[in-house]
Amino acid sequence: MNASSTPPAGALAGLRVLDLTQSAEQYCGRLLAQLGADVTLVEPPRGAASRHRGPYLNGTPAPDASLYFNYLNEGKRGVVVDLETPTGRQALHELAREADVLIESCLPAKARRLGIDFESLRATNPKLIVVSITPFGQDGPYADYVGDDLVAMALGGFLYLGGYADREPMGAPGDQALLAGAQFAAVAIAIAVWDAERDPAAATARHIDVSVQEAIAMGLENAAQFAELEDVVRRRQGGEQRVAGMGVFPCKDGEIYYMAGGIGGSRFWPDHTQWMIDEQVAGAQEFRDPQWTERDFLATPQAKQRFEDIFVAFTRQRTKAELYEEAQRRRLPLAPLNTAADVVSNPQLAYRGFFVDASIPGRESPYRVPGAPFLMSETPCVSGRAAPALASRTPPNEHASQQ
Numbered sequence: 001m002n003a004s005s006t007p008p009a010g011a012l013a014g015l016r017v018l019d020l021t022q023s024a025e026q027y028c029g030r031l032l033a034q035l036g037a038d039v040t041l042v043e044p045p046r047g048a049a050s051r052h053r054g055p056y057l058n059g060t061p062a063p064d065a066s067l068y069f070n071y072l073n074e075g076k077r078g079v080v081v082d083l084e085t086p087t088g089r090q091a092l093h094e095l096a097r098e099a100d101v102l103i104e105s106c107l108p109a110k111a112r113r114l115g116i117d118f119e120s121l122r123a124t125n126p127k128l129i130v131v132s133i134t135p136f137g138q139d140g141p142y143a144d145y146v147g148d149d150l151v152a153m154a155l156g157g158f159l160y161l162g163g164y165a166d167r168e169p170m171g172a173p174g175d176q177a178l179l180a181g182a183q184f185a186a187v188a189i190a191i192a193v194w195d196a197e198r199d200p201a202a203a204t205a206r207h208i209d210v211s212v213q214e215a216i217a218m219g220l221e222n223a224a225q226f227a228e229l230e231d232v233v234r235r236r237q238g239g240e241q242r243v244a245g246m247g248v249f250p251c252k253d254g255e256i257y258y259m260a261g262g263i264g265g266s267r268f269w270p271d272h273t274q275w276m277i278d279e280q281v282a283g284a285q286e287f288r289d290p291q292w293t294e295r296d297f298l299a300t301p302q303a304k305q306r307f308e309d310i311f312v313a314f315t316r317q318r319t320k321a322e323l324y325e326e327a328q329r330r331r332l333p334l335a336p337l338n339t340a341a342d343v344v345s346n347p348q349l350a351y352r353g354f355f356v357d358a359s360i361p362g363r364e365s366p367y368r369v370p371g372a373p374f375l376m377s378e379t380p381c382v383s384g385r386a387a388p389a390l391a392s393r394t395p396p397n398e399h400a401s402q403q
Contacts, residue, residue, distance in 0.1 A: 010036015011379040015193060018042055018095055019076065020116065021105040022049040024149065024178035025133045026072040028103055031186040033075035034372045034381040037101075040077045042092065044084075047390045048073075057362055063390040064361040070387040071369055074358055078388025083114045092116065093124045101189055103131040109144045122205040129192045129206045133181050137211035147212070152177035156216035161223060164238035180219065181212035243295065244303035245272065248337065251315040255337040256323055261307070266293045271330050276314065283310040344368070356384040 013036035019029035020042045033039040041048065050069040057065040064070075079095070082088035093115070096102055104116050111117040111132070118130045132138055135147030136155075150171050153159040158177065163170035188208045196203040217224075223234040241247035245261025260272035269292060276284035286306070291297045298304075315323060320336035327334035338346065349355065352375065357366035371383035 008379055010382060011376060012037040016099045017101040018099045019103050021103055024175035025105045025182050026050060027179050028182035028185045029076060030072055030074060034383055040079055041073055041388055042079050042081050045080055045082055057360055070360050073387035075385040076388055089115045096121055096124050096128060099128060101129045105133045107134060107144045108138050118207040126205055127203050131185050131189060131208040133185050133210045135212050138209045149175045149177045152212040152216050156213045157220050158216045161234060161236055163236045165236050177212050177216040180215040181210050184215050185210045241304045243298040244307040249312055249315050251318055251320055251323055253319045256320055257335050257337060259333040261298045268332055269293055271332055275330055279314060281310060281314045358384045359386045361389050
């Protein structure tokens with residue numbers, strides 16, 4: 001193979017990573033693997049928890065058939081280590097001695113019991129970057145509290161804002177809190193690696209402490225500022241208009257989100273009004289009244305209802321695509337509410353090659369999965385590689401089995 005045909009090395013090529021996480025935290029290692037790192041997933045004998053979560057290939061539960069697991073762990077190698085045994089813990093420390101980064105998700109007390117806490121690992125490898133992704137971080141009164149994605153969303157304030165005003169809170173699908181923690185961890189790892197490489201001789205062990213509660217609290221928009229500065233507690237609003245002209249509206253083949261009013265409303269309102277007049281929408285001339293640019297009026301139930309009466313009579317006659325294209329032409333902030341099928345067939349994502357072919361044990365043909373959520377010009381990400389199969393047993397007289 002000549003030099004011109006050799007693919008460029010990834011941005012993190014040469015970085016050796018051990019991934020001991022069990023669930024959606026594994027997305028951190030996935031990102032590192034896509035960036036070229038050599039990531040080894042360290043699992044207990046029965047496999048990581050993510051192996052036992054569906055959906056499964058062909059609908060049949062099996063350790064290597066979980067689509068959830070295969071997505072989170074593509075491009076990683078695998079090793080089975082029983083940390084509940086002294087020989088397993090010794091094997092883990094032997095692996096850690098040669099690693100650059102170790103990612104774990106145990107509660108602090110359990111990490112100490114298993115010997116994978118920062119102090120124990122630093123004693124084994126004085127230059128190791130240890131990353132802990134836990135529900136509430138390494139200290140504080142909640143440090144050893146058990147928590148999953150929903151718990152982190154609730155205590156991070158995110159759950160309170162999700163759903164409809166007259167119903168109980170609704171969580172976002174897809175482990176959003178854990179994934180947020182995993183992404184912040186990946187960013188912190190890149191920074192720690194960069195800092196260590198500035199002066200390798202002086203590099204020392206580092207501990208990255210990621211609280212999933214804190215990570216999801218970063219997604220509250222301005223809710224915390226409203227509470228602190230204006231003593232206003234934002235509430236769940238579901239699909240209703242926050243102010244007239246700002247919300248979710250039905251159309252011919254689904255729904256759209258539109259922001260003609262509200263934040264920036266005075267800037268968008270004239271173009272919105274002209275659009276409605278050009279389309280000869282009944283009642284559109286009312287939007288010329290100066291009161292439609294006054295925030296206090298836009299917040300009234302009467303304004304919201306009147307806007308909906310006029311606008312929805314128009315949108316119900318047009319598709320999401322038609323409304324989106326015309327709004328873009330007029331520089332108005334309108335977007336279709338895409339279904340999963342819409343996302344998979346989206347021309348923008350297709351053009352950028354976002355979905356890639358991936359392989360999975362037991363399936364001859366590839367299946368499509370999301371690739372990396374960014375493109376890098378000089379060190380392209382690698383996506384679509386297989387996840388590690390689970391070893392059927394740990395060989396006798398050995399501490400670990402590796403694929």
